[in-house]
Amino acid sequence: MTSTPHHQPILDKPFVLDLFAGPGGLDVAAHTLEVPSLGIEWDRNACLTRYAAGLDTLHADVSAVRREAFESLPPEINVLAGGPPCQTYSVAGSGVGRKALDEVKGYIERLMAGDSDDEIDEKLKKLSDPRTALVLEPLRYAIQATRSPNRGNRPYDVIVLEQVPAVEALWVHYALVLKTIGLPDGTRYNVKVDVLDTETYGVPQTRSRAVLIARRVGLGEPFLPEPTHRAYEAKAWNRLSGRAAAQAHQPALDEEITPEPVSCPDEGGDREPWVSMGTALYGRRKPFLVRSNYGSSGHPGRRGVRTDQQPAATVTGRISRFVVFEHLDEKIVYEGPRFSMDEAGVLQSFPPKYPWSGKAQAQQVGNAVPPLFGAHLLGAALGLPAPAPDALRKPWAPATEEQRAKLRSHGCGSADDCTARCPQPEDQASPRPPTRRKKSD
Template sequence: MTSTPHHQPILDSPYVLDLFAGPGGLDVAAHVLDVPSLGIEWDRSACLTRYAAGLDTLHADVSAIRREAFESLPPEINVLAGGPPCQTYSVAGSGVGRKALDEVKGYIERLMAGDSDEKIDKELQKLSDPRTALVLEPLRYAIQATRSPNRGHRPYDVIVLEQVPAVQALWAHYALVLKNIGLPDGTKYQVKVGVLDTETYGVPQTRSRAVLIARRVGLGEPFLPEPTHQAYEAKGWNRGNGEAAALTHQPSLDEEITPEPVTRRGKSGGPLPWVSMRMALPGRRKPFLVRSNYGSSGHPGRRGVRTDQQPAATVTGRISRFVVFEHLDENVVYEGPRFSMNEAGMLQSFPPAYPWSGTAQAQQVGNAVPPLFGAHLLSAALGLPVPDPEALREPWVPATEEERAKLRSQGCGAADDCTARCPRPEDQAPPRSVSQKKKLSAG
């Protein structure tokens, strides 16, 4: 699945357009690699976080920008990236997710064949959940780039996409058409698709992601990033033994807790051990246990209680509900403070002091691309050296009030508020299911 190619930059001046940018995980990754980026995000609170972090942002609907303002995007952008919303692609339950995947594959083929946007948009309006259509947006942006006079009809050189493992089948179909059919103007790409585990790239949590890396033909064969850390393997203590058994694997209470330095390779030259919560959160001075109430990426061995010497379970919007237990003595624990948003962000590999802002901050953290993982994806896609994780251990320097005002003027249209061009909050709620509508009408 991976290779060990020589790292050689394939672009003189990479510039990333980050679709569905969230609070900035992929943009922080680009920052670490010294690559400029512009994010498009429609959630107001996520945009407030981005402004506070000093990230170039458009507070807008990705689809609306493509239809109405594509020519206003910087023509220098040559890397398309993002992770479209995935809620409608779950393969669990009644099979609706599989039906959605099959529908979208048909639309992909029609877009590549040159069907008109107007015709396809009209049909997409009939979908039961409009978010289903959003996974088409990266492809539609790639096509639009070739039709843009402002860009000189120049296609994107690189495409980087990531989502939950259930979307791998869709990325595989993307790859098939990008390689064999090409965009309507004839542009073709070499593509790699796979499912990667974030802990194997130094992120202190277990999280599996389906990824796609594509390079325009002529820019060299793409490759998936080589793991730098070992994969997490569940130990006997979290296979049903619970908190009591986990205690026996805790360090002594007087053992000093300091983060171990993360280097490129272990002593033997192989991958390093995975990064634990203890290493990621040096501010937690006492040994601790964490109890989550769900599995991680479909692996039963990753659910339940974990010690601070293990990676976190997948960080989602429920991270604030994780119960954290601390030691009173060798055999007694008590419920301690839950993870702060700063700590939750650090478990996602965000730098300390990242300026989480607005509401639903836990959801912002859980929805974000882990920056260290994103940096590995971008570095592989662009032929850059493997990112240094130490760059994400330094506290983030937030934007000044003047810088925030300037970013918001560009992103929202006003220095201190949203404007009519910004998405309305009421348009951001997912559509109600039929059963929900019946309950409301009955109430």
């Protein structure tokens, strides 16, 4: 493939540090691009999946590593990436983070001005949900890199971040200060921010994400990845066949189903059609319907029932609760097997046979960055060609027992168990959202 001006590698040896790494979405993306990575993840179950997948991992709290062990990180790391926890910003969460947006913007400016970490930490303790402050960690890592003797005080060359759409306002503020103010040492970045839809990059799922791609000044202007597939939009469907489909299944489901999609030749140019669940889950030979009571990226119109000819609704930690109906004929359906974890992972664009391990596997799947989408983001950030559409369709080769033991020795301090240096179970319980008081009569 001939490289275009956009597809010119900007780094000789990229090395990714993946914050809040989860079960490995961005690391699998980096693997697809043949780029080494190291992930920091505090959830024990996600780490078990990572070890089983053969991914370099530190089982640790991202904030604690920055404060206490930053100098132990490989000095050759030059790409900072991650998706901070989104629960307080998500439309599905308590909304605490959305209410604190202006306050968090103020902390961004204070960090860039060089205010002391200790002073800022004391202020952050007053946030009603401590997870809200985690969205600041990528910026704090970027600043810490410029103060690291082990790195020669060298800043990261590239920063790649993704989050739920509600965080776009914070990424815009990140971009503003990175471009105009710069880090306390004077380093500035050129930055792009937007909200992208994952189905337009071949992920068999509708999921919108706010993304930020930054390149250090001197490494060229960053660009967002070009969509490779058509967007999934209701206006592009054939309404007549949709009504017929709804009527055909109304007696069985007692609710209207989403009509089957119709490709529109005048939309999307040369892009491929979006990838359907049926195409991704080719092992399910019978046509099927999926009912989800969960919204998709804040778009109420994307709720309800979808056919195997459509992309999945947003895959969340509730994916194991999605009800799957299989066709007997045009008018009768029956409840079939629900999605396995392997199938749920494939809908997130993980390779088949990815070794999901530990507990809360559905939550791991739902929290992950879709690897194919991540590969497009990292590729654009690094000036690499977009991944092939089938780049992640080959079954994943799990780590051997010997490899797992080695990875866990490095990540946890022991070949077969967690140690005192790992986050403790009691620290991993997510804080409950504030209780809503009922209005008195």
